[in-house]
Amino acid sequence: MTNHFKIFIIMKKVILSIAIMASVVGMTSVQQVNAAVEQPSISIVLDDSIVMDEEGFVEVQLEALNPAVQASVNALTQEYEITSLKYNAEKQLTKVMLLKKDDQSVKEIYFDAEGKEVQKDQSQKETEETESTMEQQAPSAEIFAAMQDDGFATVKFEDLNEKVQAAVRTLIDQYDINLLQYNAEKKITKVTATNKEDKSEKIVYFDDEGKEVTLDAAPQSTTEAPRL
Secondary structure (H helix, E strand, C coil), X not given: CCHHHHHHHHHHXXXXXXXXXXXHHHHHHHHHHHHHHCCCCCCCCCCCCCCECCCCCEECCXXXXXXXXXXXXXXXXXXXXXXXXXXXXXXXXXXXXXXXXXXXXXXXXXXXXXXXEECCCHHHXXXXXXXXXXXXXXXXXXXXXXXXXXXXXXXXXXXXXXXXXXXXXXXXXXEEEEEEEEECCCXXXXXXXXXXXXXXXXXXXXXXXXCEECCCCCCCCCCCCCCC
């Protein structure tokens, strides 16, 4: 074997070794870049390691929130320190506990899924208050099959048409509704109410259009109080 041939073989092995090393280095660099770009996503999974508070919120990382909420939280950092981040998946609310940098006062803020500041349970509270008011003001007695002497039968508030319901609602600020009755023949609703201030009783009649009317033959045993 000549010296030239030996040198050729050696050079070929060196070139092959360099190529293999370059390939290994390149693959390592690609893996490092991918690891830097592909940050692991944080999922809110309810397991034994996550503690839910009594309001249904769990601790959460900022990166787990959507971009809109992240932006809203980051906007607070100039004036506040973020002491706690919690998320309620059912209500889609993010609770942010803050510590003001200048006076060290504590503040609690809620963001919806769009990153807008909201009051916690505001819509739910309004719905509950409305339902509670209607339960207190609207009679819950069942419709009586037997008609009374004056032709009126007790009815539920929801059995009245929308116009009459609206007319009755105009009374509830000043009066407690004691009884609702309907005369199918005359198509008139009779409302018996008590004034909240002086406790005087008042009887009002509405036609099916929700307009206050008088009876052609009012019940003899009833004396109407002055109308509103």
